[in-house]
Amino acid sequence: MADTYKPRPFHEWHEEDGPVLWWLWPIEQPPYVGSPLDLGFTVEADIDLAASCGATTEGKLRMNVGGWPWGNADEETESRLFWTQLPDCNRLDEAIRDHIRGGPDPMKEPR
Template sequence: MTELQEVARPLSDWHEDMGDVLWWFFPMTEAPYVGSPLDCGRTCEITLRLVGEEHIHSVSIGGWPGYHTHFTPLPALPKEPA
């Protein structure tokens, strides 16, 4: 039995009606990101207090990483275990 392998499509082919997909970066050096470019992270504030100074920085964590270049659809849902 041979398995049909999806061809990774470029980011420019994706549109929001497609929803969440698997996002890949080539060469593959990590697991795919699951989601969409519309995913928002959470903004966190970091306060650094040095003698006589205070620095507040806002950073976004989580959400769309932004460096994935290609996508494939999510696989079919597996059957429920017996």
């Protein structure tokens, strides 16, 4: 494994590392892509329960979506959080271009 993609613990991430792949160990779900600085955003919607279930309540629903999923993580969770660099997007782009032009299949290893 190239050192670039070596898993590093949460506490080794710095702002200059930028967005990376975050893995919570044991790995049971796909990685989060981003950084601890991700804020997400608030979504607000008007709801009318009378139309959907016969109640007579109206109101607003507000919730935060996106952003850093471990904002309230305890030390135990942070000790299981690791990151790796994103793949080299320039190499991926070139492989896709080669494939589109009829070149080598980017999903197959060269012989």
